[in-house]
Amino acid sequence: FQSHGTRCAGEVSAAANNNICGVGVAYNSKVAGIRMLDQPFMTDIIEASSISHMPQLIDIYSASWGPTDNGKTVDGPRELTLQAMADGVNKGRGGKGSIYVWASGDGGSYDDCNCDGYASSMWTISINSAINDGRTALYDESCSSTLASTFSNGRKRNPEAGVATTDLYGNCTLRHSGTSAAAPEAAGVFALALEANLGLTWRDMQHLTVLTSKRNQLHDEVHQWRRNGVGLEFNHLFGYGVLDAGAMVKMAKDWKTVPERFHCVGGSVQDPEKIPPTGKLVLTLTTDACEGKENFVRYLEHVQAVITVNATRRGDLNINMTSPMGTKSILLSRRPRDDDSKVGFDKWPFMTTHTWGEDARGTWTLELGFVGSAPQKGVLKEWTLMLHGTQSAPYIDQVVRDYQSKLAMSKKEELEEELDEAVERSLKSILREN
Ligand SMILES: *[C@@H]1O[C@H](CO)[C@@H](O)[C@H](O)[C@H]1NC(C)=O
Ligand SMILES: *[C@@H]1O[C@H](CO)[C@@H](O)[C@H](O)[C@H]1NC(C)=O
Ligand SMILES: *[C@@H]1O[C@H](CO)[C@@H](O)[C@H](O)[C@H]1NC(C)=O
Secondary structure, eight states, rough: OOOOHHHHHHHOOOOOOSSOOOOOOTTTTTOOOOOOSSSSSOOHHHHHHHHHTTTOOEEEEEEOOOOOOOSOOOOOHHHHHHHHHHHHHHTGGGGGGEEEEEESSSSSSOBGGGGTTTTTTTTTTEEEETTSSSSOOOOOBTTTTTOEEEEEOOOOOOOOGGEEEOOOOEEEEEEOSHHHHHHHHHHHHHHHHHOOOTTTOHHHHHHHHHHHHHHOOBSSOOOOEEEEESSOBBBBBBTOBOOOOHHHHHHHHOOOOOOOOOEEEEEEEOOOEEEEESSSSEEEEEEEEETTTOOOEEEEEEEEEEEEEEEEGGGGEEEEOTTTTEEEEEOOOOOOOOOOOOOEOOOOOOOOOOTTTTTTTTTEEHHHOSSSOOOOOEEEEEEEEEEEEEEOOHHHHHHHHHHHHHHHSOOOOHHHHHHHHHHHHHHHHHHOOO
């Protein structure tokens, strides 16, 4: 009676013209199911062996699971699963890297997916959902590590707003739901991109997602759309927007693999600092992003803020980080149900995708404060800035130039509209040249 896997699989891979129920996003794909949640316990070794099952044969792992979405859990992959993920992206698919697609979680506005170490991993592409009219789903969590979104079920009692897919015993359901239903749609789109270009690496897939996902009509009441320092439009809840399969496949066809990835420790604050009960603790780190060294990171991909902090009430903690180019990432929002007062966060890697393409050099700012009804106390014990990205990026230079020349000459409103086109144009011409 466990229908979850069957439903997810159908979204990706249901045969065309099957006369039973819809069609898979990538109907030429093949799919295998791995039974890992059908027992009362979960272990590191079960997770690790599941996500490293036949990595030379399986291209994409679609994971519609994760730590409990109860708004108070902070949990992530353990040693073996971390190793399996690292091996997956480095050695899977003949070295091009396994693609891990992750449902960002169904904890709603009371949870924060940056507290889910699977969804917030750099090695996974985490997918949130929008409902059929473009609004936020009530179960959506927000966080700065989400890369993009797809559509899932709408508000209650609207029979047309569910996700149609294969069900047990040859049946069809019109009611698949949650970010569980969103992630497999993304897995299907990535399968189409691989069908168009088998040479794509795991990082190419993330770049393509950033560049081709769309704002369209996606709208969240709380989090507005913003542009980062290189003009890429993002949203704290939807990531870079809804996946556009057509645009992704088109761009995938002529895609040139992104340059080598480097890792730089941008700096670290290790002296304990008190977070005041009212107001906030503001810290800065100035970094050259390892310029002049072999591992210089000039164009950002992922940024991690590894943080150790304790608090009399963990759920009332609020953490933001602002990049040298002025992009603010909300690393942790309030989680009203999280009343932990002992553990806090221990070297937790908060991740943001919002500074994608930016220049990492300059001053980063971290702001920590308490939001909630009662005054709280806490101590920040570590903030280490981890920068990941490339020394050269063929397309970003052009995007920045376009953006800055537009900024200099045009009014803001016009700019906002024209920018998308400019970004798209410059990307197209560069890709064609390559
Ligand atoms: C298939 O779906 C139909 C209609 O909802 C239902 O009556 C039937 O029991 C289902 N069959 C099985 C085996 O679940
Ligand atoms: C946090 O850590 C500091 C320094 O180690 C300690 O004095 C304080 O009691 C801790 N607070 C909580 C809430 O654990
Ligand atoms: C973090 O950013 C949010 C959204 O802009 C803001 O409401 C909040 O006050 C900020 N918190 C801190 C500690 O700066």
